[in-house]
Amino acid sequence: MFTLKLIAVLCLLFSCTRDDDSIQRIDQIMNIYIKNSAGQDLLNSNKAGSFIGYSVNDQNGTSDVAPVSIPLRMTTDSLYYMEYIAGAKRVTLDSVSPENRTYRSNMVLSLRRTINNVTDTINDTMEIQYRWTPAVFQVSKVIYNGQVKFTKEADAPNSINTVTIIK
Numbered sequence: 001m002f003t004l005k006l007i008a009v010l011c012l013l014f015s016c017t018r019d020d021d022s023i024q025r026i027d028q029i030m031n032i033y034i035k036n037s038a039g040q041d042l043l044n045s046n047k048a049g050s051f052i053g054y055s056v057n058d059q060n061g062t063s064d065v066a067p068v069s070i071p072l073r074m075t076t077d078s079l080y081y082m083e084y085i086a087g088a089k090r091v092t093l094d095s096v097s098p099e100n101r102t103y104r105s106n107m108v109l110s111l112r113r114t115i116n117n118v119t120d121t122i123n124d125t126m127e128i129q130y131r132w133t134p135a136v137f138q139v140s141k142v143i144y145n146g147q148v149k150f151t152k153e154a155d156a157p158n159s160i161n162t163v164t165i166i167k
Helices: 002-015
Strands: 025-027 030-035 053-058 072-074 080-084 091-097 100-115 118-132 136-144 147-151 161-166
Touching: 136 161, 147 161
Parallel strands: 025 136, 030 161
Antiparallel strands: 030 080, 053 100, 072 080, 091 100, 100 118, 118 136, 136 147
């Protein structure tokens, strides 16, 4: 009987150990701010010249219309931003090795605003690149309308990634 109890206690002890090396850091949240060159928040629909609405479509989606939900949030000092966590399909961009891969998501942002009582829609493109290793999955680069707007080194700590677009 003592032997069975000893085996049970040993099994319990070994099952409770943690292997910290097997935990993958996930760092994929992005806060996207859109401003003009004067610094005006273009996501605040109450300000003249700002966007009154937007929609996002996944270019890698399973159909032509593949909406991505990116909610509008506001900071404590009343700046609006789009909070992107996930939702667009990720496809392999390259696979250096089984232990180091780059994925990408491609989206079209349709930004609507009214100027002189005419609603105008601007279609912009955004590519998000992700770095994947057994130790980390993180946003590594954001390309907006063909221009790099954000980069992150592989050893950078986890954080909410801030991307500012100037229009």
